[in-house]
Amino acid sequence: MRDGLQVVAFRVEHIGAVVVLVVDAADPRRPVVPAARGERRLVESVDGLAIGGPEGDVHRAARLTPLREEEVGLALERVARAFDEVHRQLVAERGERLDVEGLRGLDVGDVECDVIDHRCAFLLFVILENGTVRTMDASLPVARAVAIAGEWVAGGVGTHETALASPDRVDLGGRCVMPGFSDAHVHFPSWALAQREVRLEDTSSLDETLRRVADAVGSVEPGRWLRGRGWRSGDWSPPVEPTRQALDAVTGDTPTALTARDYHSLWLNSAALAQADGELAVDGGVVEVDDDGRPTGVLREESAWLFRDRYLLGSDDEFVDAMRDGLRIAASRGVTSVHDKDGWLGAPRFWQRIAADGGLSLRVWQSLPYDFVGRLEELGLRSGLGDDLLRIGYLKVFMDGTLGSRTARLLDGSGVQITSREELAEIVRTGARGGWPVAVHAIGDLANRDALDAFEETRDVWAPLGLRPRIEHAQLLAEEDIPRFGQLGVTASVQFSHAPSDRDIADRNWTGMTDRAYAYRSLLDAGAVVANGSDAPIEELDPLAGIRAGVLRTLDERDAWHPEQAVTVEEAFEATIITPAWLARDERRRGKLLPGYLADLVVLDRDPLAIEPEELPEVEIVATMVGGRWTHNPPPWD
Numbered sequence: 001m002r003d004g005l006q007v008v009a010f011r012v013e014h015i016g017a018v019v020v021l022v023v024d025a026a027d028p029r030r031p032v033v034p035a036a037r038g039e040r041r042l043v044e045s046v047d048g049l050a051i052g053g054p055e056g057d058v059h060r061a062a063r064l065t066p067l068r069e070e071e072v073g074l075a076l077e078r079v080a081r082a083f084d085e086v087h088r089q090l091v092a093e094r095g096e097r098l099d100v101e102g103l104r105g106l107d108v109g110d111v112e113c114d115v116i117d118h119r120c121a122f123l124l125f126v127i128l129e130n131g132t133v134r135t136m137d138a139s140l141p142v143a144r145a146v147a148i149a150g151e152w153v154a155g156g157v158g159t160h161e162t163a164l165a166s167p168d169r170v171d172l173g174g175r176c177v178m179p180g181f182s183d184a185h186v187h188f189p190s191w192a193l194a195q196r197e198v199r200l201e202d203t204s205s206l207d208e209t210l211r212r213v214a215d216a217v218g219s220v221e222p223g224r225w226l227r228g229r230g231w232r233s234g235d236w237s238p239p240v241e242p243t244r245q246a247l248d249a250v251t252g253d254t255p256t257a258l259t260a261r262d263y264h265s266l267w268l269n270s271a272a273l274a275q276a277d278g279e280l281a282v283d284g285g286v287v288e289v290d291d292d293g294r295p296t297g298v299l300r301e302e303s304a305w306l307f308r309d310r311y312l313l314g315s316d317d318e319f320v321d322a323m324r325d326g327l328r329i330a331a332s333r334g335v336t337s338v339h340d341k342d343g344w345l346g347a348p349r350f351w352q353r354i355a356a357d358g359g360l361s362l363r364v365w366q367s368l369p370y371d372f373v374g375r376l377e378e379l380g381l382r383s384g385l386g387d388d389l390l391r392i393g394y395l396k397v398f399m400d401g402t403l404g405s406r407t408a409r410l411l412d413g414s415g416v417q418i419t420s421r422e423e424l425a426e427i428v429r430t431g432a433r434g435g436w437p438v439a440v441h442a443i444g445d446l447a448n449r450d451a452l453d454a455f456e457e458t459r460d461v462w463a464p465l466g467l468r469p470r471i472e473h474a475q476l477l478a479e480e481d482i483p484r485f486g487q488l489g490v491t492a493s494v495q496f497s498h499a500p501s502d503r504d505i506a507d508r509n510w511t512g513m514t515d516r517a518y519a520y521r522s523l524l525d526a527g528a529v530v531a532n533g534s535d536a537p538i539e540e541l542d543p544l545a546g547i548r549a550g551v552l553r554t555l556d557e558r559d560a561w562h563p564e565q566a567v568t569v570e571e572a573f574e575a576t577i578i579t580p581a582w583l584a585r586d587e588r589r590r591g592k593l594l595p596g597y598l599a600d601l602v603v604l605d606r607d608p609l610a611i612e613p614e615e616l617p618e619v620e621i622v623a624t625m626v627g628g629r630w631t632h633n634p635p636p637w638d
C-alpha cells in the first residue's frame with residue numbers, strides 16, 4: 001500500500017485485450033473488478049494513472065495519487081508480459097478453460113498492490129438469459145439475465161451481449177437465478193460420514209430404535225464399529241432412557257456407538273464400554289450410572305467426546321470418501337459455500353486432499369478449536385490463510401451443552417459450563433492478536449449472557465481490527481440480552497431449522513421460557529446480524545429447508561410454533577446468502593450477483609421471492625455453479 005493506492009485490477013477482456021485499472025480508493029460497497037465491456041481499453045490507454053472504465057462499478061476518488069510514470073510502466077510491463085504468455089496459450093487452446101498458475105500472486109512492480117482476478121485468465125463467457133435474476137443488491141434487485149466471464153459475474157445483458165466473443169447462451173426458461181447458498185454452521189466431514197451410518201432421527205420409541213440397529217448389525221464387518229446417530233430419547237414414547245443392556249440385546253459383541261441427535265450424548269453397548277476400560281469420567285463430562293453405580297452406557301458432553309476421539313473416529317480415507325459424496329449432495333442443494341466446524345476432526349487436511357485433485361466444489365471457511373491459538377501464534381498464521389476455495393478463518397469455543405441433553409447453561413442455575421466468561425474473554429484477546437475471530441457455541445440464556453459479556457469486555461481489542469465474532473445457536477436469550485447482539489456487533493449464527501425441529505423438547509425442557517427461545521424476529525428487530533446454518537448432521541444440510549423453517553416455523557401439519565418469531569423470505573435468504581459471505585470477509589466478492597462478484601449461483605425452478613411463503617416447499621434447485629463452473633446439473637434443462 002503506497003500513498004493511498006489500493007488496487008490494481010486487470011483482466012483479459014477479449015482475447016488479446018487487457019484492461020488495467022488503478023483505483024486509488026476502492027469503495028467498500030463496490031467490487032473493484034470492472035465489468036466486461038465491448039470497447040477495448042488497452043494498456044496504452046492508461047495515460048498515467050487516470051485509466052480505466054468510467055463504469056459505476058469502480059469508485060474513483062477525486063484526487064489521484066501521483067505515482068511516477070516509470071512505476072506504472074514497470075507494473076504494466078509485467079502484466080503485459082504475463083498476458084502475452086496467456087495469449088499465446090489461448091490461441092492454442094481456444095475454447096478450453098485454463099488456470100494460469102503463473103499469474104497467481106503476481107506482484108505488480110514496486111507498488112505492492114493487490115492483484116485480483118487472475119486465476120482463470122481465459123474467460124469463458126456464459127449468458128444466462130430469459131429468467132429472473134435476483135442480484136440480492138438493493139440498487140438493482142432484479143435483472144433479466146446475467147453474464148458470466150470466467151469465474152466472475154460480468155454484468156447484466158444489454159451492455160455485454162454484443163461485446164462477448166461468442167458467448168454460450170443458456171435459456172433460463174423463466175427460472176430464477178440467485179447467489180449461491182452458504183451454510184454458516186456445518187460439520188461437513190461428520191455430516192458426510194453420517195450419510196453412511198444408521199440413522200435414527202425419526203424413531204419414536206426405544207423399540208423402533210433398537211429394531212433399526214438390529215437390522216444394521218449384520219452388515220458390520222468383524223472387528224469394526226457399528227455407528228449410528230440421531231436418537232433423542234425425548235422423542236420416545238413411552239418415555240424411557242437408553243441403556244447398554246437394551247443395546248446389548250440386539251448388538252451382541254459388535255461394539256456399538258450411537259450419537260445423540262444433538263451430538264452431546266453417546267449411547268454405547270457393553271462391548272463398546274469394555275474398550276474404554278473404565279476410563280470414562282472427565283471434567284465437564286457426565287457418565288450416567290444406574291442404581292448400582294455402574295455406567296448405564298450413556299455418556300454426555302466431555303465424556304462423550306473423549307470416548308469419540310479415542311475410539312470412534314473414522315480413518316482419513318473414510319472421511320475423504322464420504323466428503324466427496326457429500327460435496328455432490330451439497331451442490332444438489334444449491335450450496336456454494338460452507339462454514340465448517342470440524343476443524344478439531346482434521347477437516348483442513350481432508351479438504352486439502354480433495355482440493356489437490358480439483359474436487360473441491362464449494363468454498364470453505366474453516367474453524368479451528370480455540371486451543372490451537374498458541375500454535376497459530378507461534379507460526380505467525382493469521383485468519384484467512386488459504387486460497388479462493390479453502391480458508392482457515394476462525395476459532396471455535398463451547399460455552400455450554402444443549403437443550404436435548406439438558407446441559408444448556410441457564411440463568412436458573414441448571415446446565416453445564418464448558419467455558420467461563422473470563423476464559424472466553426482471554427480466548428478472544430489471544431485470538432485477536434493473530435486476527436482470529438471467535439465463534440462461540442452458546443445455547444442457554446446464561447451461556448449467551450456470559451458470551452456477550454466476554455465480547456463486550458474485549459470489544460476494544462477485536463472491534464478496531466474489524467473482526468466478526470459470532471455466537472453459534474443463541475437459542476435461549478434473556479429479554480435484555482437480545483439487543484446486545486446488534487449493539488456489540490456480535491452476529492447471531494443461528495439455525496432456522498432448529499426452531500420447529502426442537503419445539504416439543506423446548507416446550508418440555510424450557511417450559512414458560514420459549515417466548516424468548518429461537519427468537520430470530522426479535523434479534524433482527526433489535527438490529528442483530530443473523531446468519532443461518534444447518535448444524536448438519538444435526539439437521540440436514542439443506543438451505544431451502546432452513547429457509548422454510550425460518551419463515552413458516554413448522555415442519556409438519558401443525559401450526560407455526562411461536563409465529564411471532566418468524567422471519568420474512570427476504571430475511572431468510574439474506575441470512576443464508578449475504579451474511580455468511582460477510583462473516584467470511586467476502587462481502588465484496590460473494591453474496592450478490594453484481595459485476596466483479598464471483599459467479600457462485602443457484603438456479604431455482606421459480607422465484608422464491610415472488611410466491612406466497614406457503615409455496616416455499618415447492619421451490620426446487622435446478623442447477624448450481626461455483627466460480628463459473630457448474631457443480632450440479634449443467635444446462636440444458638428441458
Ligand SMILES: [Zn+2]
Pocket residue numbers: 185187341535
Ligand atoms: Zn454445531
